[in-house]
Amino acid sequence: MSLAEFSLIERIRTRTRARADVVLGIGDDAALLQPRAGEQLVVTADTLNSGVHFPAETPPYDIGWKTLAVNLSDLASMGARPAWCVLALSLPDADPDWIDAFADGFFALADAHDIVLVGGDTTRGPLSLSVTAMGQVAPGAALRRDGAQVGDDVWVSGTLGDAAVALRAWQGGTLDVRRPAEDAPVDYLRQRLARPTPRVALGAALVGVAHAAVDISDGLLADLGHICERSGVGARVDPERLPVSDAARARVGLTHAREAALRGGDDYELCFTAAAAQQGAVEAIAARLALPLTRIGAIVAGQGVDAGGETTGHRGYEHFTEL
Amino acid sequence: MSLAEFSLIERIRTRTRARADVVLGIGDDAALLQPRAGEQLVVTADTLNSGVHFPAETPPYDIGWKTLAVNLSDLASMGARPAWCVLALSLPDADPDWIDAFADGFFALADAHDIVLVGGDTTRGPLSLSVTAMGQVAPGAALRRDGAQVGDDVWVSGTLGDAAVALRAWQGGTLDVRRPAEDAPVDYLRQRLARPTPRVALGAALVGVAHAAVDISDGLLADLGHICERSGVGARVDPERLPVSDAARARVGLTHAREAALRGGDDYELCFTAAAAQQGAVEAIAARLALPLTRIGAIVAGQGVDAGGETTGHRGYEHFTEL
Numbered sequence: 030m031s032l033a034e035f036s037l038i039e040r041i042r043t044r045t046r047a048r049a050d051v052v053l054g055i056g057d058d059a060a061l062l063q064p065r066a067g068e069q070l071v072v073t074a075d076t077l078n079s080g081v082h083f084p085a086e087t088p089p090y091d092i093g094w095k096t097l098a099v100n101l102s103d104l105a106s107m108g109a110r111p112a113w114c115v116l117a118l119s120l121p122d123a124d125p126d127w128i129d130a131f132a133d134g135f136f137a138l139a140d141a142h143d144i145v146l147v148g149g150d151t152t153r154g155p156l157s158l159s160v161t162a163m164g165q166v167a168p169g170a171a172l173r174r175d176g177a178q179v180g181d182d183v184w185v186s187g188t189l190g191d192a193a194v195a196l197r198a199w200q201g202g203t204l205d206v207r208r209p210a211e212d213a214p215v216d217y218l219r220q221r222l223a224r225p226t227p228r229v230a231l232g233a234a235l236v237g238v239a240h241a242a243v244d245i246s247d248g249l250l251a252d253l254g255h256i257c258e259r260s261g262v263g264a265r266v267d268p269e270r271l272p273v274s275d276a277a278r279a280r281v282g283l284t285h286a287r288e289a290a291l292r293g294g295d296d297y298e299l300c301f302t303a304a305a306a307q308q309g310a311v312e313a314i315a316a317r318l319a320l321p322l323t324r325i326g327a328i329v330a331g332q333g334v335d336a337g338g339e340t341t342g343h344r345g346y347e348h349f350t351e352l
Numbered sequence: 353m354s355l356a357e358f359s360l361i362e363r364i365r366t367r368t369r370a371r372a373d374v375v376l377g378i379g380d381d382a383a384l385l386q387p388r389a390g391e392q393l394v395v396t397a398d399t400l401n402s403g404v405h406f407p408a409e410t411p412p413y414d415i416g417w418k419t420l421a422v423n424l425s426d427l428a429s430m431g432a433r434p435a436w437c438v439l440a441l442s443l444p445d446a447d448p449d450w451i452d453a454f455a456d457g458f459f460a461l462a463d464a465h466d467i468v469l470v471g472g473d474t475t476r477g478p479l480s481l482s483v484t485a486m487g488q489v490a491p492g493a494a495l496r497r498d499g500a501q502v503g504d505d506v507w508v509s510g511t512l513g514d515a516a517v518a519l520r521a522w523q524g525g526t527l528d529v530r531r532p533a534e535d536a537p538v539d540y541l542r543q544r545l546a547r548p549t550p551r552v553a554l555g556a557a558l559v560g561v562a563h564a565a566v567d568i569s570d571g572l573l574a575d576l577g578h579i580c581e582r583s584g585v586g587a588r589v590d591p592e593r594l595p596v597s598d599a600a601r602a603r604v605g606l607t608h609a610r611e612a613a614l615r616g617g618d619d620y621e622l623c624f625t626a627a628a629a630q631q632g633a634v635e636a637i638a639a640r641l642a643l644p645l646t647r648i649g650a651i652v653a654g655q656g657v658d659a660g661g662e663t664t665g666h667r668g669y670e671h672f673t674e675l
Contacts, residue, residue: 058567061393066389068387070385106382117440119401149397154401171376173376244381
């Protein structure tokens with residue numbers, strides 16, 4: 030290990046916060062953690078590769094943020110409270126400035142959600158970031174993909190398609206993912222792609238309210254399709270109800286914005302189903318969290334997602350592969 | 353996701369076994385696990401990159417085995433009972449034969465230790481395998497690096513240096529890592545490099561007996577150095593007591609075999625310290641497990657590892673970087 034690599038690790042280690050249930054953090058062969066008595070452990074792992082899961086030009090702050098965000102999003106979709114994570118970091122070289130900026134983004138989000146880095150490793154190689162995130166949930170409380178029931182409403186949080194519109198604009202040279210734009214709508218789209226917001230508070234609030242939930246990483250059609258497949262039901266979505274942002278609409282027009290909302294991935298909003306009787310409860314959550322929640326359709330008998338001519342089987346649109 | 357990638361995942365998913373404490377395994381946004389009441393969670397993560405942590409020509413069975421073995425070894429060094437793991441698999445292409453052979457190796461070892469794959473993801477990219485392994489241990493029982501006491505004996509399991517000798521022979525063209533050799537000693541060395549044996553039963557048996565433990569992945573000098581650093585002590589090692597295999601000695605001679613035992617990594621044996629009064633208990637464990645345990649030195653006041661002229665500071669020899 031070169032001195033550069035050693036200080037690289039120290040730069041990460043010194044950024045980790047304490048948590049009462051971390052008995053032993055970074056520095057031994059493994060971390061020792063004290064789970065909350067009786068609770069269930071929620072474990073997820075997601076890898077981001079440069080040039081595949083984010084543009085290679087993405088600033089390190091945003092890479093650090095997004096690396097953790099996509100994993101927090103999976104915990105959120107289960108209704109779990111984040112607790113601990115480990116990071117496997119493959120880096121082409123040990124650039125302290127890069128690491129500092131990466132850590133700034135990673136720990137800004139980690140600290141906001143009280144999730145603590147307890148281990149991992151760094152290796153030399155093409156830029157790749159793999160996080161395993163752990164959370165906790167009361168037994169039986171987790172939001173799963175397999176709980177949707179015929180007659181449920183289908184809801185989504187926030188706006189959809191922003192990340193896809195931003196990615197296309199970046200690829201087309203009309204949006205710069207590397208720095209904030211002075212144009213507020215353009216910068217909004219850039220942020221949606223580069224610094225997605227995991228809906229952790231929403232997931233926790235939906236425990237006991239929603240029947241099923243999934244985070245939208247592959248696109249609404251694909252991810253709602255996962256709920257349908259696992260629950261043995263179908264879904265009908267009204268494209269006109271899809272929440273699209275003013276920024277996306279201004280950028281590509283309503284038709285393309287809706288298409289992006291249906292098929293675009295990487296928004297990391299939640300899609301969930303809840304009994305019709307829960308509508309008031311869902312609206313109260315939306316008000317409390319100041320987060321739009323939009324009823325976009327319903328769970329029906331059958332299979333697949335019918336989006337008004339955009340019918341898809343359960344494997345409509347998937348670019349990456351999650352076990 | 354192409355059909356090939358889909359069936360690739362199915363090939364892995366269908367190989368996973370059940371475990372009573374896995375409430376929800378692969379197939380949702382996250383796994384749901386029920387930890388044993390009151391126990392502590394032990395979490396470790398290690399990444400293997402092709403060409404860095406194993407020769408690129410290594411057969412997929414051995415890659416699968418070693419990917420899990422290095423993580424089980426970290427659990428073993430803590431005295432933990434393995435429970436669950438996740439796998440982040442980066443693959444240049446989706447070759448079903450490769451995946452099947454990889455899974456053969458991975459699950460042969462997983463099933464032997466009752467550790468269950470509960471999630472992960474696959475991405476396209478240079479071959480890289482990142483596992484997060486979780487185990488459990490009674491509160492206060494874990495073997496840590498920071499518990500060594502002056503006067504402790506220093507012990508190691510098995511033989512040391514075999515993997516380093518095998519690696520050098522492979523690099524020199526006199527050992528083929530790709531297939532078993534008819535020459536038994538050569539094949540022994542090949543196996544030591546390609547299919548290391550995590551000392552899980554030993555780690556569990558050492559709970560209550562050893563004061564400190566570490567697995568030997570970076571080399572004895574470096575890893576015993578970790579114990580010294582974390583415990584605020586030094587160590588004296590007698591090179592003549594180092595357990596070297598007949599195969600290594602036949603291959604490179606006694607002097608080089610001892611050098612490999614001191615500095616070579618990748619053996620995944622355990623190094624541990626125990627009070628002198630525990631000698632009988634340690635020998636009983638060796639007999640019960642039919643695994644040689646060799647007393648190679650002692651913990652002394654001071655710092656660093658003194659191996660008879662081979663004095664090293666606490667950072668003697670490190671090739672990879674573990675947080």
